[in-house]
Amino acid sequence: MPPKHDNEPCDARIPFNVITGGVTAARGFRASAVTCGIKNPEATRLDLALIVSDSPTVTDAVFTTNKVRAACVRVCQQHIKDSDTRAIIANSGNANACTGVQGIQDAKAMTKAVAEQLNVKMRQVLVCSTGIIGMPLPIQRILPKVPDAVAKLDAAGSDDAMRAIMTSDTQPKTFAIEVPCGDGSFRIGGIAKGAGMICPNMATMLCFITTDVKIGKNEMHRAMHYAVEKSFNCITIDGDTSTNDTVIVMSNGASGLPAIKRNSPEFDLFRCALHKVMLELAKMIVCDGERVTKFVEIRVRNARTQADARKVAETVAKSLLVKCSFNGSDPNWGRIIHAVGYSGARIREELIDIFFGGLLACKGGLATKTPISEMEKVVKEPKFTVTIDLNLGTSGYTVYTSDLSEQYVDFNSSEYSAAIHAKRQKGFA
């Protein structure tokens, strides 16, 4: 019997082709990026991205659950209410968080500048920021560049936009698919930036997805919830959640297909496709976490409830000692079972089986005879799976995580510190 309520990927169920184009892969979207010198007035890197739909959209978004929310998140939460978003403006280099009334004014000024240029309403523009917190946005360097960004809008502008939102990311994060549907096809694509807590200061997971399906507000909301739960909500690098985390999906109906109806086969196809795009971007985020050397899938099986399965998976994925053992390529099931024990889930020690890849390391809570050298081969791989079978019920949950490396700590203490102080002392906002 397959596990109930699992968050397993559903991409096996749908036909799709991987295509290029990222956030402009879907028809009717354009993107661009410009250089404002947000981190540093002399810098030449792209740091302001713009994404625009040429026609009206139905848009939904999910924001950080952190109670300390950046000014841009607060403004977005107001603007998204009407759902008919036309553009997203996003900067890197400053998170516009812990910036008080001034921060709200600055975020609104960014949406106003875009709205004026595009001749849309302010509330049709969403705004995102990522970077250092507690310092005012250098708005006087941003606003004059908005007309340039609008002038540069291009159906091939996705890569520029993606580069403009990167902070400590070392790898591009872009993914798009085309899905055959009825007499035609629809496209979904997106770009994302780094996860977990990224330099400077902490930072943010941002993900912008566009699609040319035609879909109602309620159906979009349901598909969004489904796909986020099974992708971004099941990755963890260091257990922290940022003040700025944002996922936005815009749909403009430009595929020419009929509107997707509730509970139709087309709805199922769309939410699986959306899930596929989000999951691919989420995995890229984990793999590119700060100084990550391993990508590990933690699969919990046969828990009493999905809530229990999730507790176990997340606790194991967040345990420092487990993450250190991954880093050291150590098949250390002792640390795993111990994290299972303090997860708060209902477990019975004497029923727990733990696998590294396909190898049984622990059977009924006791060591097996599997040679350590065999298990080490699994854990030495850059990607592997740990399966924890609780043998108590039928529910499962999967979490994607990484190791914890010395370099992470180094990066987040001394190196970071030196960089940020140099910046503060130079007075760069």
Added chain:
Amino acid sequence: MPPKHDNEPCDARIPFNVITGGVTAARGFRASAVTCGIKNPEATRLDLALIVSDSPTVTDAVFTTNKVRAACVRVCQQHIKDSDTRAIIANSGNANACTGVQGIQDAKAMTKAVAEQLNVKMRQVLVCSTGIIGMPLPIQRILPKVPDAVAKLDAAGSDDAMRAIMTSDTQPKTFAIEVPCGDGSFRIGGIAKGAGMICPNMATMLCFITTDVKIGKNEMHRAMHYAVEKSFNCITIDGDTSTNDTVIVMSNGASGLPAIKRNSPEFDLFRCALHKVMLELAKMIVCDGERVTKFVEIRVRNARTQADARKVAETVAKSLLVKCSFNGSDPNWGRIIHAVGYSGARIREELIDIFFGGLLACKGGLATKTPISEMEKVVKEPKFTVTIDLNLGTSGYTVYTSDLSEQYVDFNSSEYSAAIHAKRQKGFA
């Protein structure tokens, strides 16, 4: 108005003198240690400790909340029911966890061997273990040494016993006080071993405390609960809880003072004194955490409820990014306020003040003008305080924590891994 329900130390309220003698400082207790070669048959270090009361006791204990519990913990939980414990036997080098039926038999065999030598009942002997998990205890090397341990029992044996329970600890952890009371005095003293998750495999916080007060079972239980809540339950190194954590307090009435009555001034004196001893030992454990370079007190003030204050203190204390910033001597209030935000406590961002030592880094959720160089001086110290004032209510909570160093990760991945594999391959149990 002082904060409600705080877990502040109450030692200022009581008179006491620090004395030597550790777990044998109180009258009528003896201790000893012997070498069994538990980790390694050729090793010469002490690895089996024995603590004995010469007269009947009232004893209470607190055990790990981890649902994966070591065999010795399960046996202790049975034996403690009658409370009249006479002895504690404790080994290092093997945790006797994830060892199934054989583990229970081995733990019982240890209590039986001690009981026979002391001519007491098996259930009057408690048993503790710390070390590697998932391997059977080398019981055949332990049992023959029990008569030696009994023969060596000495009123000056505390240091030997302490050394025998150390694993990756680098510093001795012993503390004792004498408290004037009525016409005489009572003594409380104890020994402890390393905290957080310690090598090998994960390990354990063990703490054995003895006192010569005369106290009933219920009063002892109440004092124990009070003191543990305000000491061991408010330290955190890496957020993990072990399969073997145990705190035991034995009282034998040898002070000659009258029995301590419920709700009397003497009861208050005793529970504050017990708290003092536990807090000192708990602080030693944090300071000697794996590769710790900083000891940090996280004080949360003016939360709506103590539960909220605790959530905030624990979340900040456990945040990897906050711990990394302590390691790098970075006065990074942004990481702190962000952890406050995801703690789950009721907060209002615009009311939050954050201090490093006495310096206001963040006022009402915004940066202050305090020079970073001044705040850096505070955070560069090996011990400092971070105060988070939520300005929402009147409740407080304090947590003691440490930084996270590169060496911690190194120690828990490669070094550890190499050591444990060498051991497994040699077949040492």
